[in-house]
Amino acid sequence: TCEAEAARAAMGGSASLLPQETLGEYQELTFLSKQEILLAYKRFTELLPKEERENACSARVPKSQILTLPELRANPFQHRICRVFSTSDDGDDSMSFEDFLDMLSVFSDSATSDIKSHYAFRIFDFDDDGTLDRKDLEKLVNCLTGQGEESRLSKREMEQLIRNILEESDIDKDGTINLAEFQHIVSRSPDFARYGGLQR
Amino acid sequence: EVFLPEETRSAAPVDFLQELPSYQSALRRRAAAGGTQERRTAPRGSAGLRAAEARGPEQEGGELPARPARELPVSMAEKRRLRDCQQADIKYLSGWKPWKRTSSKSLKKVLNEVKELFSYLELWRHDIHSIEGEFGTGIQSYFSFLRFLVLLNFIIFILMFSVVTLPSIISKYGIFNSSFAKIPPKNIEPHCTVYKPSGNKGLVYFYTYLKDLFSGTGFLKETSLFYGYYTIDTAWLSILRYNLPLAYLLATFAYLGLSLLWIIKRSVEGFKQNLVHDEDQFQSYCNKVFAGWDFCITDPNAAQLKHRSLQYELQTDLEEERLKQKIADRTMKEKLRIYSLRILINIIVFAVLSGCFYSIYRATVFSQENSNVSIRHDIRTDSVNLLLQYLPSMVITLANFIAPQIFSFLIRFEDYSPAFEIRLTLMRCVFVRLANIGVLLFSLWSQISYCATDECKACGYNYELYPCWESAVGQEMYKLMIFDFIIILAVTLFVDFPRKFLVTHCSCKPVQWCGLQEFGIPDNVLEIVYGQTICWIGTFFSPLLPAIATIKYFIIFYIKKISLIHTCKPAARPIRASSSNFFFLLVLLIGLILAFIPLGISITHIPSSKACGPFRSFNTSWAVVPDTILGFPTGLQQVLHGIASEAFAVPFFMVTCLIMFYFIALAGAHKRVVEQLREQLVMVRFDPLVCTLKFS
Numbered sequence: 081t082c083e084a085e086a087a088r089a090a091m092g093g094s095a096s097l098l099p100q101e102t103l104g105e106y107q108e109l110t111f112l113s114k115q116e117i118l119l120a121y122k123r124f125t126e127l128l129p130k131e132e133r134e135n136a137c138s139a140r141v142p143k144s145q146i147l148t149l150p151e152l153r154a155n156p157f158q159h160r161i162c163r164v165f166s167t168s169d170d171g172d173d174s175m176s177f178e179d180f181l182d183m184l185s186v187f188s189d190s191a192t193s194d195i196k197s198h199y200a201f202r203i204f205d206f207d208d209d210g211t212l213d214r215k216d217l218e219k220l221v222n223c224l225t226g227q228g229e230e231s232r233l234s235k236r237e238m239e240q241l242i243r244n245i246l247e248e249s250d251i252d253k254d255g256t257i258n259l260a261e262f263q264h265i266v267s268r269s270p271d272f273a274r275y276g277g278l279q280r
Numbered sequence: 281e282v283f284l285p286e287e288t289r290s291a292a293p294v295d296f297l298q299e300l301p302s303y304q305s306a307l308r309r310r311a312a313a314g315g316t317q318e319r320r321t322a323p324r325g326s327a328g329l330r331a332a333e334a335r336g337p338e339q340e341g342g343e344l345p346a347r348p349a350r351e352l353p354v355s356m357a358e359k360r361r362l363r364d365c366q367q368a369d370i371k372y373l374s375g376w377k378p379w380k381r382t383s384s385k386s387l388k389k390v391l392n393e394v395k396e397l398f399s400y401l402e403l404w405r406h407d408i409h410s411i412e413g414e415f416g417t418g419i420q421s422y423f424s425f426l427r428f429l430v431l432l433n434f435i436i437f438i439l440m441f442s443v444v445t446l447p448s449i450i451s452k453y454g455i456f457n458s459s460f461a462k463i464p465p466k467n468i469e470p471h472c473t474v475y476k477p478s479g480n481k482g483l484v485y486f487y488t489y490l491k492d493l494f495s496g497t498g499f500l501k502e503t504s505l506f507y508g509y510y511t512i513d514t515a516w517l518s519i520l521r522y523n524l525p526l527a528y529l530l531a532t533f534a535y536l537g538l539s540l541l542w543i544i545k546r547s548v549e550g551f552k553q554n555l556v557h558d559e560d561q562f563q564s565y566c567n568k569v570f571a572g573w574d575f576c577i578t579d580p581n582a583a584q585l586k587h588r589s590l591q592y593e594l595q596t597d598l599e600e601e602r603l604k605q606k607i608a609d610r611t612m613k614e615k616l617r618i619y620s621l622r623i624l625i626n627i628i629v630f631a632v633l634s635g636c637f638y639s640i641y642r643a644t645v646f647s648q649e650n651s652n653v654s655i656r657h658d659i660r661t662d663s664v665n666l667l668l669q670y671l672p673s674m675v676i677t678l679a680n681f682i683a684p685q686i687f688s689f690l691i692r693f694e695d696y697s698p699a700f701e702i703r704l705t706l707m708r709c710v711f712v713r714l715a716n717i718g719v720l721l722f723s724l725w726s727q728i729s730y731c732a733t734d735e736c737k738a739c740g741y742n743y744e745l746y747p748c749w750e751s752a753v754g755q756e757m758y759k760l761m762i763f764d765f766i767i768i769l770a771v772t773l774f775v776d777f778p779r780k781f782l783v784t785h786c787s788c789k790p791v792q793w794c795g796l797q798e799f800g801i802p803d804n805v806l807e808i809v810y811g812q813t814i815c816w817i818g819t820f821f822s823p824l825l826p827a828i829a830t831i832k833y834f835i836i837f838y839i840k841k842i843s844l845i846h847t848c849k850p851a852a853r854p855i856r857a858s859s860s861n862f863f864f865l866l867v868l869l870i871g872l873i874l875a876f877i878p879l880g881i882s883i884t885h886i887p888s889s890k891a892c893g894p895f896r897s898f899n900t901s902w903a904v905v906p907d908t909i910l911g912f913p914t915g916l917q918q919v920l921h922g923i924a925s926e927a928f929a930v931p932f933f934m935v936t937c938l939i940m941f942y943f944i945a946l947a948g949a950h951k952r953v954v955e956q957l958r959e960q961l962v963m964v965r966f967d968p969l970v971c972t973l974k975f976s
Contacts, residue, residue: 107389109350109359113396154583156573167355178356185350187575198353200570217569224572225594226587233591237598244565244601252961262570269567 102137110185111192120184123149124177140174151187156223160203197266201259211256217242403427407841414579415799415844422801423837425864429812430833432542436535436819437826443531444823445504447522451515460524463513463897472739475508475747475891491662494762495669496755505758505824507750508892525894525904532820532879539816539872547865568593585849600697607697622694632686633712636679637719643675644723648745672756673763676716680810684709684803706802710867713810714874717760717817721878724753729886740887748892750821753882757818757825764811765832772843780847796849804840805864808833813871817878 098106098121106117125136127146132139143162152158162173165183175183185191186199204212206219218238225231233241249257249265257265349363371378399405404427412420451460464473492498496506503509515522572590577583610618647668687708691701728749731737736744746752782791815829884902888895895901909920922928 105360107392109356109363111350113392115396150578151575154577154580155575156583156587167357182356186353192351195351195353202353204570221569221594224569224587225591226584231587231591233594233598237595240598240601241565241569241594245569248566251958252964265566266570269571 110181111188111190112185124180137177140176143173146175157203164202197263201262211258213256214242419799421861426837430830433826433830439535440531440823443527447515448510448512458517460512460515469738472743472890491666496758505822506754507821508748510894511892526908528894529904543865543869603697618695625690625694640675640716640719641723644672644720647671648727672720673760677767679716680713683712713806714871748889750893754821757814758822760814772839776843776847799844799848809867809871813875816875820879
């Protein structure tokens, strides 16, 4: 496992590198290339305090630290992204190195649009109930237009917009968008594959 | 609520979704890309499907698992577990299946490594990535487009150089025991063949060379840059006979065909989306909301601008919808008023265009009539001469600048929806820019073929002023290209940077209201498409022009990048990346097709000059092809004649039409199936049988 290898590497003195076997495993289990995984490791360890850097694989970075990353800093969905990718049992949305790799993998250019749309659905599902209902859509639009009172759409505009969205994407007309409908509508969107990428 | 949450909900609606044609094509695409999957699992209809997906592969028991672990939307620990399960399953497989799995895995690894290697070779990869991060994907697509043009021009240059220039140089200098032959043309009046390129004789001032460099005259005229150098009828490289005229013509067709195919290949993606036009309108809101946020943005200021632009876009679309409703409610009287106003404005637009074309025509005629090389060689007349030579380019640039301003002013009165306004103005600007080149060429030709005397008519062109008219056209194209480059450089240096300086250091109201300029993508794209059209037209007359174009676009990349980073603010009204890609390639395609017309006319209609060039012994440049065909064996000749005859062309045309109608009917049938399935999906919700299935 990663921890055993890292401990061995630490004793050998090359504490800052990932062992080869784990590197290969991560290449197999994610869409990232070798360079990208090493870069991710470097950035992850920089988020940790010095004394925890040796056990980077098993350490968890608190949410506040993750949000300092440039990719997430300006992202309106930063909290949802941390929530979705975090495997923390405490519910504090802290991320381990593997969660971090998962996140970068989904947002990389080589990820399939299937997996991107799946995670996009979970990010947009603000109340985690498995569907996008009116409240989710409202929160989504507010995230897009920005914080602050003057950047929100008026009530009438929001109604009109949500009505249009549901008209376009709600196939079974139950008033919510489920995963299949979401993936269907997004697969036909030409911009989705291009926009779902984080800069490395 | 009829449905139970989580896993139990998934079955029936999803099956109908799987029958939709778009889902089938997505599956096909996934199968083509996935490789190792042998079974396709249906997307389950709930978000809590981690458990369901994990159970999936195990349920299939001894069969090959569905997807590689990394394509599953679960956490890393889960993926590791699934991969171990898959590998455990492999151990139980017999025969050649394990070998197949491991070999496909190692093949994929090798392919990934190769792809990584190639991505390092990609030109400007890091620059474009950083632009994407700071300014978004819309502007990044402009720079990718620029990179595409650099590569295209480089390939065209390699093509022309290796097929035309290299053999000529080799045979002219006698390298590798080669030689060339200049066959004196038969049946031609001797006066047509006299050609003395007026190079610089004796001592000249240094600035003459500079002037020649800028206007393509003097020492440049005799170099391999222009058509006149290639006065070779056959070249012998050792014992091989190289038919240079045929090679020249075929290289021209080759680079035009190559450009066409490459552009079409690149635009196929965007075209597929835009072809079914009502689909695009059908989900424009979903597109903007679900794919609206640009995840590449890292700068908080850029993010703020993106928020504002998204808000603006959504509000504009909603307003447009309300406007459409209003338009539908228009009374007859209002409609009449608006239509008559639109007709009037179109007449004004037409008048503006005619004004531009006429001024270009007069400028070209004036420039050609008055720019003769003076004998005295003093700096004043030479500078005036240079200015005169550049007069057509200057008039074109002025027209390209003024006309769009007029169009965007006029369109406000036509009362179209905002999106249509933008598109119509853009189309008018495209037309102005590209038609200006056409008018320039037309006026050049009217000068060249103007024949008053009988001697002149015998040659077919004005042999006194233009003994080598192709070189003259090549010179005009060369001047246009150089001037275009100078203008881009000058605008960046003398307009953009001073403006930035003023805005940052001067806080008076008008300056602040002007503000920093935006990186206007349509204008910049039109600029480089205009340059590329000149290159395409000019390469026939000046085979080394693509090399100049490559260097020009290479330098422009850095100029634009520096200008963008230091002097621009991101646009408030963004153009989406997908539609911008399609728009760029569409405009480029229009430029290419517009380039076919002048080239076609000069190759097939205008008699080639008898004093220089590889087509001396032929009537027109095209005549070399029938000539070569006559040298083929009779069987092949008959086949080729058959293909060119009406007996073949008419049935071929009819068959093409039939195939086209078939595809249109197929698309219509698909649309009907989609509608039916949608209706069924709605009804299924209330189907009692399905409800009982769910609850059981």
